[in-house]
Amino acid sequence: MKVGCWLPAGFARGARSTDGYSCCAPAALFGVREREKALSRLSPTLPASGRGKGALMTSAVEFQAVSRRFGELQALDDISFTIAPGEFFGLLGPNGAGKTTLISVLGGLVRPNSGRAFVMGHDVTTDYLNSRRQLGVVPQEVVFDPFLTVRETLRFQAGYFGLYRVDDWIDEILHHLGLSDKADKNMRTLSGGMKRRVLIGQALVHKPPVIVLDEPTAGVDVELRHALWTFISRLNKEGHTILLTTHYLREAETLCDRIAMLKSGRVVALDHKHRLLSPFEMIVARLTAARVPDAWQTRVRRMEGQSFLIELNHFEELETLLAALRADNIPIEDLQVEQTDLEQVFLRLTGSDQESPAANSGGSSS
Amino acid sequence: MNERMDFAAVKTGEKKSWQKPWHMLFYKEVLRFWRVGFQTVAAPVVTALLYLLIFSHVLESRVSVFDGRVSYTAFLVPGLVMMSVLQNAFANTSSSLIQSKVVGNMIFLLLAPITPWGFFLAYVLAGVLRGMVVGLGVWLAALYFAPELWRPAALGWVIVFGFLGGAILAMLGVIAGLWSEKFDQLATFQNFIILPLTFLSGVFYSVHSLPGFWFKVSHLNPFFYIIDGFRYGFFGLSDVSPWLNLAIVGAVCAGLTWGTWALVARGWKLRN
Numbered sequence: 001m002k003v004g005c006w007l008p009a010g011f012a013r014g015a016r017s018t019d020g021y022s023c024c025a026p027a028a029l030f031g032v033r034e035r036e037k038a039l040s041r042l043s044p045t046l047p048a049s050g051r052g053k054g055a056l057m058t059s060a061v062e063f064q065a066v067s068r069r070f071g072e073l074q075a076l077d078d079i080s081f082t083i084a085p086g087e088f089f090g091l092l093g094p095n096g097a098g099k100t101t102l103i104s105v106l107g108g109l110v111r112p113n114s115g116r117a118f119v120m121g122h123d124v125t126t127d128y129l130n131s132r133r134q135l136g137v138v139p140q141e142v143v144f145d146p147f148l149t150v151r152e153t154l155r156f157q158a159g160y161f162g163l164y165r166v167d168d169w170i171d172e173i174l175h176h177l178g179l180s181d182k183a184d185k186n187m188r189t190l191s192g193g194m195k196r197r198v199l200i201g202q203a204l205v206h207k208p209p210v211i212v213l214d215e216p217t218a219g220v221d222v223e224l225r226h227a228l229w230t231f232i233s234r235l236n237k238e239g240h241t242i243l244l245t246t247h248y249l250r251e252a253e254t255l256c257d258r259i260a261m262l263k264s265g266r267v268v269a270l271d272h273k274h275r276l277l278s279p280f281e282m283i284v285a286r287l288t289a290a291r292v293p294d295a296w297q298t299r300v301r302r303m304e305g306q307s308f309l310i311e312l313n314h315f316e317e318l319e320t321l322l323a324a325l326r327a328d329n330i331p332i333e334d335l336q337v338e339q340t341d342l343e344q345v346f347l348r349l350t351g352s353d354q355e356s357p358a359a360n361s362g363g364s365s366s
Numbered sequence: 367m368n369e370r371m372d373f374a375a376v377k378t379g380e381k382k383s384w385q386k387p388w389h390m391l392f393y394k395e396v397l398r399f400w401r402v403g404f405q406t407v408a409a410p411v412v413t414a415l416l417y418l419l420i421f422s423h424v425l426e427s428r429v430s431v432f433d434g435r436v437s438y439t440a441f442l443v444p445g446l447v448m449m450s451v452l453q454n455a456f457a458n459t460s461s462s463l464i465q466s467k468v469v470g471n472m473i474f475l476l477l478a479p480i481t482p483w484g485f486f487l488a489y490v491l492a493g494v495l496r497g498m499v500v501g502l503g504v505w506l507a508a509l510y511f512a513p514e515l516w517r518p519a520a521l522g523w524v525i526v527f528g529f530l531g532g533a534i535l536a537m538l539g540v541i542a543g544l545w546s547e548k549f550d551q552l553a554t555f556q557n558f559i560i561l562p563l564t565f566l567s568g569v570f571y572s573v574h575s576l577p578g579f580w581f582k583v584s585h586l587n588p589f590f591y592i593i594d595g596f597r598y599g600f601f602g603l604s605d606v607s608p609w610l611n612l613a614i615v616g617a618v619c620a621g622l623t624w625g626t627w628a629l630v631a632r633g634w635k636l637r638n
Contacts, residue, residue, distance in 0.1 A: 070638070107477045110638045129479040137477050143470035147398055159390025160478035202474065 058121040060085040060210050060241035066105055066115035068265075075101045076112065077265040083243060083258075085120075085209065088236045090256030090273075091245040092346060097262040099245040100140060103212050106243075107137050119210055133161060136203030140214040142195045144187040150174070150198055151183040154205050161206035173201045176231070193224045200231070210241045217248060229255060249346055261346060283312040285321060288334035293324035307334070388484025391475065395492030399458055406496060410454055411503040414446045418508055421570060431572045436601055440512040444524075444597040445569035447501045447508070448531055452589065455497030455532040456539040456560055459489045463543025464552050472636065482631035486540070490626075493536030498528055515600055523599030523608060530615050531592040535560070537622040544635045563589045573605050588618045 061083040068076040076098050083089045091099050104110035105117050108128050117124045122131035145153060154170045174180045177197040182190060187198065196216065203211055213232065217225040229251060236242045246252050252259055253273060260270040269276055288307045292300055301309045312318060318337065325332060399406040422439035431441045466472040475485070509516055518524050538560065546552040567589035573581055584590050585606075595611030598604035604611065630636075 104638070108637065109473070109476055111633075129481070132477060132479040135477070137473075139470075139473055141470055143473060145466075145471045145474075146469065147401060156390055156394050157474060157478075159385070159393070160387050160475065160480060162385070162387045162479070164385050164390070 058085070059083060059118065060087065060120060061089075061106065061243060062118040063102070063105075064116045064118075066102070066112045066117055068101060068105065068110060068112045074265050076105070079115070079262075079265070079267055081260060081267060081270055083241060085241050086236070086239055088233075088242045088255055088257050089244065090252035090259040091243060091262065092247075092249065092252055092259060093245075093262035096264075098265040099262055100214055101265075102262070103137070103214055103243065103245065106131075106135060106212060108132065133206065134208055134210055136206065136208035136211045138199050138203045138211070138213045138216050140216075140218065142192060142199065144195055144198065146186070146188050149184050149186055150179055150190070150201075153187060153198055154201050157202045158205045163206055166205075169207075170205065173204055177201050193220060196220060196224070196228075200228070204235075209239070210243065211235060212243045214245050215247060216244075217246065217251070225251075283315060283317075284338045285310045285312055285318065286334075286336040286338060287321075287332065289325065289330050289332050291330060293321075293328045293330065295324055296321060312337075386484060387478055387480045388488045391480060391484065391488035392492055395458070395462060395488055396495060398462060399492070399496045406454070406458070407500050407503060410450050410500045411507055414450045414504040415507055418442055418446055418511060422511060431575075435603065437512070440515060440601075441572070441597070442570065443505070443508040443512050443515055444600045445593055447504045448528070448593045448596045449564055449569045450504045451497035451501035451528055451532050452535040452564055452592070453497075453560070454500040455493040456535040456542070456556070458496040459493040459536045459539030460543040460546070460552055460556070461539075462489065462492075463540065464546050464549060467543075467547070467635075468549070476633075476636060482627060486627050486630050489540050490533055490536040493539055494529060494532035497532035497535065501528060501532075518600045519602035520599045524596060525599075526612070527592060527596040527599060527615065530619050531589075531596065534588070534592065534615070534619050534622055537619075537626040540626050541629065544629060547635075563587055567593050568605065569593060588614060591615050591618075 059082040063079045063081055066076055066079045067074070079098075079102060091102065093099050101110055105112055106119055106124055108124055108131075111125065119131040120134040122128075122134060124131045145156075148156065151170060151174070154173060155167070158164070158166050158170065171180070171183075174183050177200060179194065179197055179201065182194060187195065190198070200213075200216070203213075211232075216232075217228055220228065225248075232242060232244075233255060244252065244256065256273060258271065259273050259276055261268050284301070286304070286307045286309055292308050292310065296310060299310050299312075301311055303309070310321065312321070315337070418439070421442055425438055428438075431438060463472075466475070480488075505515070542552055542555040542560075546555065566584065567587050568584065573584040573590065573594075576584060591606070591611040591614040594604045594606055595608055595615060598608040598611065
């Protein structure tokens with residue numbers, strides 16, 4: 001059987017991957033036409049009118065005012081947003097923010113006290129058989145059945161979805177996950193990284209259009225993490241909707257189209273990552289010197305140790321700053337230039353009870 | 367094949383099968399006990415034979431049952447067979463569920479499109495099957511001691527009570543497995559409820575040999591009717607009418623079916 005060769009080095013035939021994010025093309029970089037073609041191929045259950053360009057019909061995932069309380073803890077508080085088919089969506093938040101509870105609602109593991117959730121238009125409570133067929137979940141914990149081999153694990157998982165005699169497909173999954181030589185090994189004998197790959201295979205074995213990954217790279221080494229992201233990016237390129245929760249903000253920033261930030265069960269921000277960053281976007285020059293040129297005094301935000309934090313409107317202003325330093329004959333001990341990233345946005349939004357402008361604009365855009 | 371993973375193939379339904387999701391769960395549950403057959407099938411058979419050897423040796427000449435029409439050893443065999451069915455049906459469902467919950471792999475079932483009836487049937491039927499396989503093993507091995515049991519008086523009653531008894535205990539195993547969050551909770555259920563009810567149900571004696579009070583108490587134990595009806599299938603003799611046995615066992619089975627299904631459908635202790 002001829003199999004694909006696109007898989008990252010970390011997955012294929014045990015070769016070592018040395019590349020980083022450069023090999024993981026973010027979903028946003030893939031061509032729209034290519035993705036739409038993949039969507040129409042992947043989602044034959046969707047109404048034909050919904051496929052194609054522009055606005056995509058049925059949401060892949062939809063939450064409508066979902067709330068859930070555990071005793072005194074309000075785990076989810078009136079959560080509403082939608083995820084379009086083919087989107088790579090990030091769900092961020094500190095521990096206990098409600099991320100896992102929210103995706104558990106999708107899988108039917110947690111029932112909301114109020115509100116509704118849908119997967120590909122199927123209500124997860126009243127039409128749970130169809131909603132579960134559309135959903136593949138990679139759980140956070142590495143769990144497995146110690147009685148089974150890798151192949152049996154996938155075969156049984158396919159059977160739980162009513163798919164029998166799909167060994168060709170299982171072989172393909174095993175190949176793409178670099179597990180072909182482990183197919184007949186008992187799950188207990190696999191390393192942690194290998195078991196995590198099997199978890200991904202289990203989520204894919206019934207060919208769901210929507211894939212949820214709950215912190216899939218937690219505790220995973222750098223090589224496997226990069227390989228996983230390349231694999232998931234590829235799945236997204238092929239038309240799968242990806243819902244990702246992660247603590248690695250850099251990864252969410254690189255991979256996701258839109259991002260929701262949760263805090264104490266509430267969505268505090270939800271927008272395209274670029275718009276999420278823009279209200280906070282700034283360039284800061286961290287200058288370590290004896291003093292700052294007089295003309296730049298008003299641009300100093302604050303001091304950190306011996307360093308001045310100077311706001312720049314754009315990178316070109318750095319030249320002006322350097323010229324001013326030369327003109328005033330001020331020697332530079334150190335100079336670093338920093339740009340706002342998602343982590344800073346995340347810390348601002350989740351570190352304060354007050355909602356930010358981004359939160360407000362994000363909320364309305366959902 | 368092109369470079370892509372062919373996600374479209376299954377969606378088009380080309381591999382559709384008459385088999386349902388719960389069939390695979392049933393198969394896995396059977397495979398689970400079959401792969402460790404020495405522990406799950408052979409060991410209970412040996413245990414039952416040891417009971418038979420010891421009790422029959424000690425009591426054969428001292429106990430008279432059914433007015434002497436049946437030897438004590440022969441009387442003991444159906445009781446031990448049914449006790450094996452009951453204990454193993456319970457053990458199969460309860461241990462499988464608690465293991466899946468503790469290990470965490472229950473999540474794969476909960477995320478799958480398996481109906482509550484499918485979940486219920488897969489676990490209960492696998493439990494019944496294990497119970498009946500072990501029971502069959504005990505019966506065949508016990509023929510060495512009581513060859514007259516080769517031809518039961520009414521095989522239909524044997525099969526019906528074997529199935530119903532196994533189903534009742536398999537359902538109790540499901541309830542215990544769902545309720546327990548730790549292995550010692552399961553052991554409590556097993557040692558303080560199942561074991562006394564089994565041992566005090568007339569496995570080793572006829573309830574007619576008990577004093578009046580305990581004779582009446584025995585009739586409150588539903589396991590007594592399972593074993594008495596099962597024994598009727600072997601000898602055509604029983605402590606109470608076989609139809610009364612059937613009515614009570616059938617009612618208990620029906621009630622537990624409804625109750626267990628309701629718990630599974632609610633996702634009791636499975637879904638939050």
